[in-house]
Amino acid sequence: MTGHQAGLGPAGGGLVRTPDAQQTDQRLLRRRVGRADLSAVHEIRRELRELLKQSRHSGAVDVAELLTSELVTNALIHTDYGAVVTATVGEAGLRVEVRDFVAALPAPYAPSADDGTHGRGLLLVQALADAWGVHEHGMGKVVWFELGKDATP
Template identity: 80%
Template sequence: MTGHQARIGSAGGGPVRRPGGQQGERRLLRRRVGHADLGAVRDVRRALRELLDASPHAGATDVAELLTSELVTNALVHTEHGAVVTATVDEDGLRVEVRDFVAALPTPHAPSDGDGTHGRGLLLVEALADAWGVCEHGMGKVVWFELGAGATPPY
């Protein structure tokens, strides 16, 4: 996919088999955003809201939008190659991954007085997400967070 094209739908074509025989539908959003295209952050938020509105987790939309905005903005400001955003929602919760193409791993840090409004994104993710993390991924990394019951790091 290129530009601002989004794909929202069932991942894997339908129900997902859960441990213990439970079934549920998983919905997916995937979007590629171009380098320095900060307007894409608004478009990703809108698509995420649409994804969550049709789920049992619509109450988490504001937090999900905030955290996604922070991760996408970080990827666009601190890299030169754009990013790929993937959000998956099912009855257990929401998982958002932002993949960029720079290997340097971010770490949350307390911003100094001279930072203005910069440097707080990962602190927000750390404070508001049920789980979050960073993992190396090929030629780059994935920064992810989860909202919902049973959020556990998969990596």
Template identity: 75%
Template sequence: MVWRRNVGCADLTAVSEVRRALRDLMRHWGEPDTAAVAELLTSELVTNALIHTDSGAVVTATVTGSRLRVEVRDFVSELPAPYVPVADDGTHGRGLILVQALADAWGVKTHGVGKVVWFEMIGGSV
């Protein structure tokens, strides 16, 4: 199964819509805890794309057997790097650290104009 959503530039309200659609896609996939982590990581990547670019994003989620792959494509070529936050940063800068720590695999690849930040989780089947 594949799900895709275009997210408009600076449309932070779309983050909750993306989470809801992903939740529906994963209704019968994996353990509830794994699906919740996938939701969290997806919202982190979408939020990063919307905050750090002025071009919107395309979110694609693909479920194949026991594997979930989520890709967030934006249209800015600058590649992200995990940030090591300091204690007084509040909640800033932890998105990629969460992805790195909780996903089974993740990465960044250039994609024409822009890039795709992706993660994969293994957790069940649909």
């Protein structure tokens, strides 16, 4: 991302067009999520669906929503702070980043039958995303995934 990103809107999130996005036909969703605000996951899914619809990239909405939900939920469950969600849609496809404020890096693991549905989020991201990763960022980390333009026609 460039230094030209627009700030969060008055409600702390929503669709934002950046100066660079207007020039390159990219669209940006940026949303701050409060600590333990799991109700925000549904709102982020809705905003992501709208972002993809407005960008005419609606082919993989279900996958994008699922993977975004997993990353946001992980950030809220495994940290005592909030998170910042950024989704960018452009010519290359979709990139979603979830930044939290805890330095510990996540790693996918093979859950056991006793785990129920717990522990499968990063495995889903690994299996369904075209690319994904984690990198340190200031006082925390960013977990991201990409769905290429072929996945989001």
